[in-house]
Amino acid sequence: MDFRLLGPLEIGHGTRSFTLGAAKQRAVLAVLLLSANRTVSVESLADRIWGHDSPPSSLRTIRTYISRIRRVLPEPVLQTNSSGYLLRITPDALDLHRFEQGVAYARTRLALDPAAAATALRTALALWRGPALADLGPAMIRYTEGPRLRELRLAAIEDRIDAELRLGHHARLIGELLSLAAHHPLRERLIGQLMVALDRSGQRADALAVYRRTRDRLVEELGVEPGPALRLVQRQVLTETAPLRKVLLATASRRREPAPR
Secondary structure: OEEEOOOOOEEEEOOEEEOOOOHHHHHHHHHHHHOOOOOEOHHHHHHHHHHHHOOOOHHHHHHHHHHHHHHHOOOOOEEEEOOEEEEOOOHHHEHHHHHHHHHHHHHHHOOOOHHHHHHHHHHHHOOOOOOOOOOOOOOHHHHHHHHHHHHHHHHHHHHHHHHHHHOOOHHHHHHHHHHHHHHOOOOHHHHHHHHHHHHHOOOHHHHHHHHHHHHHHHHHHHOOOOOHHHHHHHHHHHHOOHHHHOOOOOOOOOOOOOOOO
């Protein structure tokens, strides 16, 4: 079986794919998948589904959901022990694990073989079918794990852009970077990448304008100046030094955005 969290929760079996019933039932499976091969207690399941507002019937409801899930995932996949429930799967059976492995491999190749890194990152990002956990209704896990998974995806996109900048694809990246920066205007790594792409495409004034707008927003909204990596890009654009042709912000930049609401 193949389990998919990177989008609406799905289970694949052969050529078929299917989902489970109620949103909270899917949320129970999502918790078990995110804790794959580790026992999760009934109380922990309740907390990760309802938070502090667990109804008196929550434990009984979870046992009902487990019974329904077991009709699809019989033992030994879904096991019960004295401490709770354990979903036993191989790492490759979960799309999130395959994504993380692909990104980890790409990061080892970025400096020496950016083409291989870009290919690995595109393959990993193609596993995403939409926002992770978005179909779980108001389940608490959606709000605790959703932001973390979104961050993993965005960081992988930034890694892919770094690889493609190394390959000289700056001109064709500008449109994508403008869109990303519009959605994440305080994310300094993206802003730096946009400035690099604009500068390499002969749009020095636009790159500096991006920096000024970002600095103004950082000061106004967060009360901070741009971080050292973004300031370095700005200095290199101003002086038109050769290192700008190679500068990448994969590890040095700070990511500062307002906390998700």
